[in-house]
Amino acid sequence: MSEEKNDRLESSNGDVSRRQFLKGLGGGIAVTGVLATATETETEAHPAPEPASASAVQRLRGKVRVRLNINGQEMTALVEPRTTLLNTLRDHLDLTGAKKVCDRGSCGCCTVLVNDKPVYSCMMLAVDAQGKKITTVEGLGTPEKMSPVQEAFVEHDALMCGFCTPGFVVSCTALLQKNRNPSLEDVKKACSGNVCRCGTYPHIFEAALAAAKKMRGA
Amino acid sequence: MKSFEFVNPASLRSAISTLASAGEKAKLLAGGIDLLGEMKDYIQQPDIVVNLKTVPGLNRLTADRRGLRIGPLVTLTEIAEHPVIRANYTALAEAAESVGTPQIRNVGTIGGNLCQRPRCWYYRDEAVVCLKKGGSVCYAVEGENQFNAVLGGGPSWIVHPSDCAPALIALNASVEITGPQRRRVVPLEKFFTLPTQNVLQETILESGEIVTQIIVPAPAAGTRSHYMKVRHKESFDWALSGAAVMLQLRNRRVAACRVVLSGVAPIPWRSPEAEAVLRGKAVTPQVAMQAGQAAMAKARPLGKNAYKVPLTRNVVKLAVLKTAGV
The missing domain is CATH 1.10.150.120 ([2Fe-2S]-binding domain)
Structure with a gap:
């Protein structure tokens, strides 16, 4: 949701392509098919690869497939580099236990464990959370079997x-x-x-x- | 947040060349706490974000007879919990522990803490183009300036937000900076710049340069240090006023000392005036109070922050007494 909202914000700033603008509006009937192919420049994002050489860089742009280890399960999602771990959990993986309130690392409602340490999932990018052990509140217990x-x-x-x-x-x-x-x-x-x-x-x-x-x- | 390209460099050299070739369009990401906050508020809108965490070796922390070598990616939690730092570099451990919240300290890095941008609410407001964002006015001068500078202000009156920087300066730390052309080691005190030098940035970092190590010399025998911080909100906040104090005591007298203030000036503010009061004396409540008075003798408050003057006098006094164990 937030990305769409942001796309709209961008368009009002006037520094966004017409394509993103239409995508932001979400209802462009005649152009939908074209948009789908035009925007799906998907990149595989893995934790930093072994460097081929010291000058190697991995560049992630557009839509990126991230692999996350959440509550002991491997999960994947198609997100952008700017998508936070919180938005990925809530909007892409149906894990809505972590809550979005301030979205600025002040309120703590989005707290999850990353490598067993509490962190604000709103202040971590999903691409940056790969290769780490993530535990959300759903991973601690269930209504039937609470922690x-x-x-x-x-x-x-x-x-x-x-x-x-x-x-x-x-x-x-x-x-x-x-x-x-x-x-x-x-x-x-x-x-x-x-x-x-x-x-x-x-x-x-x-x-x-x-x-x-x-x-x-x- | 605006869309961007995320770059994972495999080496320091490729991180530096990516940063240098992109210039203003690229930003360096360590823990990300400060940068992502700025990007969410459209204060920074980079096209490229360079992830420092894929560069090997920058998260190392070593403590030996020479002192500390702290990689920029070492987290504030690691510093706050490190037994050697707690025992021998107490001000640094206390400063790191006073930053933000557990969630912030688990991700936030020492490099990011030194390079974080100001918290002035005019600067952080997306709609305000203040002096620090290329505008022509520092709105704090006539505005809501209760949290702004009382020392070293002008033409911008921000206060430097770092707690670790004053503690590290009190402990005589240096930073190693690596750039496209050279590697240089600079005393941390000279790393920060006043707004009179360049109002758009707070450090001497040039395009493509990265803080690659923080070096703290082993303290001389008889050295003690302490960081005291007063906040508007006790649970977590930036400093209204703080003081990092280092005292080297010999026969109960101050042989060497440093007093560095937070929350009152656009840079971590070393006070030679307070140090001059303390040098050669035995620490008593009266001497500590005189040090506090000397530290604030040149203070010039704005309309709503005069409280910082007596507050800081007392912070210096209490920090000196606590350091000396009086």
């Missing part, structure tokens, strides 16, 4: 509207993978990159501490 953190969020009523919840669950999970016995201060610090506009922080912190206790078997 200890997810379960603790339910038990401690750690949400109000729920929109920030996936991000907090991922941040708390990352903390507990690193620190089995966190203090309240550790939890606050681990959640410092996530914002809850409803203000349910005390319950979130309680849930994280309870999940830690449960995971230690205490």
Whole structure:
């Protein structure tokens, strides 16, 4: 969605080709067929190849097929170099657990694990996320078989509207993978990159501490 | 964000030649936190984005008797958690830990932290063509300037956003810069430039040049350091005011020192005035306060940022006391 929106923005700036403009509008009946062939200059994008020589560069433009390792599965998507990991998850791979709110790396709703570390998926390009182990909130547990953190969020009523919840669950999970016995201060610090506009922080912190206790078997 | 070509260079040489031949049309991407933010807001609209992460060897961090060698792609989390840096280069670990959020520090790099662009909201507003974007006016002068500079301002009044830069300057760090023609090593203090020199950029980097290493000499015996940062919002924010302090104590007296401020000037602001107060003295609350006063003696606040003057005086005082363990 966002790319289409951006295409429209570009057209109003006057620095875009007529082709992209029509594609942005999305409804050009007579020209649709032509557009399809004209824009599908697909490139295979893999993690940096072994350099043939020191002067070698890999150039990715237009539509790019990215291969991503998400929740233990190899997935592919046809995106542009400018497409963020978040937009790829949500708009191309039907993984809508990570939420798009600020889209500027401030709110934390899009938090996913990349190589087991929490990152903002809105501030990482999909082409740049290849070759890494990506875990979204969907990869942590299911409604039938919740992870200890997810379960603790339910038990401690750690949400109000729920929109920030996936991000907090991922941040708390990352903390507990690193620190089995966190203090309240550790939890606050681990959640410092996530914002809850409803203000349910005390319950979130309680849930994280309870999940830690449960995971230690205490 | 505007569409662009994404380039994965296989070597430093090809990264530099790609950057140099494309000139203003290309931007270098490390962690991407700052650059993608600018591109989403159309502050930067490169045709080519050169990915530094495919260049081998730039994410190395070594700590030995000579000191630290930090590759530009080392993340802020790695620096903040490194046991040797925490013990012997404390100001740097504290500064790295104070940047952004866990999610930002896990991706954000030390090279990107030094080369990030200003946070002034006029600069960051897509609709405003301010002095730093080739316009003719610094809107902060008459505008909402509560977060702008009180030292070294003019003709632009941005403050430099880096926390790590003041800490590294306090620790006498240098940067290695590699470009199309040459490789040069420059004291980090000389890496940053005032708006009077070139209002469109904050560093001495020329076209095609890349920061390829940060070099921190091993601290002399008796050296301690600390970075203190005051923020508008405690959970995460840029500095309203901060101070990186390095003290080398001999027989309880200051044999050598550096005081470098963040959040108050267009560059990380070294204060020779505060250092002169401290040199040769035993650190007491009174001496620390005098250092704070000396640091801000030449401050010239704008309409809405006069609070930064007493704030910074006290930040310097507290940072000096904490460093000295008083």
